[in-house]
Amino acid sequence: MTTTTSTTASAQQTTASTTRLRLAVIIGSVRTDRFGTVPAEWFAGRASAHGDYDVDVIDLADYDLPVSMDENDDVAALGARLAEADAFVVATPEYNHSFPAGLKNAIDHFHAEWQAKPVALLSYGGTSGGLRAVEHLRLVFAELHAVTMRNSLSFHNVWGLFDDTGAPKDESTATAAKQLLDQLRWWAVALRDARHAHPYGA
Template identity: 65%
Template sequence: MAVLVGSVRIDRFGPVPAAWFARQVREHAAFDVEVIDLADYDLSTTLAPSDGAAALRPRLAAADAFVVVTPEYNHSFPAGLKSAIDHYRQEWWAKPVAFVSYGGMGGGLRAVEQLRQVFAELHAVTVRDTLSFHNYWNVFDADGSLRDTETEAAAKRLLDQLTWWGVSLREARTERPYQG
């Protein structure tokens, strides 16, 4: 499973929920998890080929499932995330995508709803459940731990769904390669 840190801004919060969610994946034990920080890749908004795009391609292709950790910026998702999505096509095909969002009062949910449309166009399957952190600055401790325990139960439900989709779609892609 690839957990994508969707914000590339300086002083961003995304690595905190991404690290927390990666710990949840490890405890769930259905997938090996790799956190992919999009800030580590030079992805041109013109979609020009780059070393960063070439380096990210095999990591995305190897994943059987994705979790996109995204903030909400101006009622949408970050431009850097859109650029990262648009650089690739087949790497997303017939794979499940789940979302962990964060923001103010809306918790990033408007960004998630827009991302569902983008991933549908790329022949990816989005998982129904979402983890959303409203007023995120009040949700995590300084060490990146959650202040509540209810969210861990929600993370487990999301991971159960993602596991079902990930295993089912991997088996389907193996038996009948997806042609998009």
């Protein structure tokens, strides 16, 4: 009986480790003149080409989320997509030394959907490249029991960095994206296996 249980647990762990990861790439700005769709969609393409991810691009501009914590159909729909994800990439600009209010509102509507999952941060902006927004987001996601990646991908003075096809002109950026996706995969598998073995907080 003991051997059977051990074998079953091992098989379950192997299955959890080898199943493709569900990655949500979140476009964090909802402004009409935003640039964030360009780096976010480029990164989503890199993630799809990586081979380990099923990618879901979530554009927060598609959702009418109340500023209060009230529920509506859009809150439920966004929550369902976040809950399905094994990992997140959040694309954020820097507005006044921090991240957008619309992104904070979207984050605050949910709790369990973020817990015990890894978050990679992609930022863009002027001379700072959005890095101050990234540091603030680390504090927010830590409060939600999410694990932010130590490394991030930032685009400084972003408006001249992408060509007409939406790809970075610096080809080394693709290498940096792959490294981040490799690290994200490690955390996503480790945390998914841990949640599979023992639900977080239980």
